[in-house]
């Protein structure tokens with residue numbers, strides 16, 4: 001599988017061997033209980049009850065696991081995966097390092113639940129500096145970080161974590177497994193939201209944990225079985241179907257981001273442009289060394305909230321929505337969700353529209369929006 005290109009790997013990931021008369025991707029199996037063998041009970045087959053066992057989910061896990069290069073367990077959402085990993089690993093008295101500039105719901109969970117449990121939470125910006133990791137149980141990084149798009153050198157941090165006896169988890173949501181393979185770079189575990197570019201159609205929520213450690217995967221599987229944070233069979237099937245086009249979607253999204261970055265860089269009325277694929281970007285050197293491709297997400301500042309609204313209103317191809325990585329170009333003013341960002345800070349997620357159409361539409365919308373107040 002690894003010798004093939006990204007498109008081939010995505011199209012074939014997790015599919016059963018071809019069998020005459022059978023579909024390429026078997027349809028979703030909807031089952032709560034399954035028939036049991038009357039003598040052997042659950043030991044008589046792979047499926048006993050829907051919370052731990054579902055064949056549709058297992059095929060999706062094979063697919064994502066192949067792409068990440070580890071064993072995978074999928075969850076009902078990215079948050080379910082991340083909080084599941086944190087609660088599987090952390091005990092009172094442990095220390096966890098989390099990104100200060102990453103997805104805000106993880107910080108909220110740490111402040112609301114982990115600290116109340118007696119876990120010491122240390123917040124560190126994605127670019128560091130990272131503290132001495134002695135005595136730290138787990139370091140979680142997001143690279144590129146959402147929404148600021150800073151990048152951290154995963155291999156270097158993995159080495160430091162290993163030397164200190166800490167585990168390193170990488171949130172691979174923004175990059176996707178086609179953008180980088182954190183397990184190859186030395187991370188112990190990957191967590192991600194599959195809601196974004198992995199599945200890319202803005203129609204489902206999904207999360208996953210992937211690792212090469214059997215012990216860790218067993219612990220996470222036990223956590224999921226007892227807490228029930230599973231995706232339904234239909235969402236798992238939709239996700240698997242969508243995964244097949246990830247290479248094509250990411251290719252267009254990245255090309256669009258490159259063209260949009262060039263447009264924005266040339267405008268004096270846009271500041272703070274970030275896209276790790278631009279040679280002028282502070283994250284460029286590390287991103288180009290460790291990433292195989294840069295995702296279609298950029299950020300920039302339009303000065304104030306009104307101007308952001310005027311820009312989105314004037315655009316025909318940019319819609320206001322949170323989340324990112326989907327087929328449609330979306331813009332999100334992050335301060336409205338409580339991110340510690342300037343009032344005019346926008347995270348823009350390029351969709352798969354034609355590049356020339358998107359660039360022309362955005363240029364016209366910026367002109368129509370006028371300058372900041």
Ligand SMILES: Cc1ncc(COP(=O)(O)O)c(C=O)c1O
Pocket residue numbers: 077078079080082103142146171173174192193194195205206207323
């Ligand atoms: C980097 C990152 N991790 C995790 C999540 C949580 O994922 P979900 O919304 O699928 O729970 C998000 C959501 O935006 C995210 O951006």
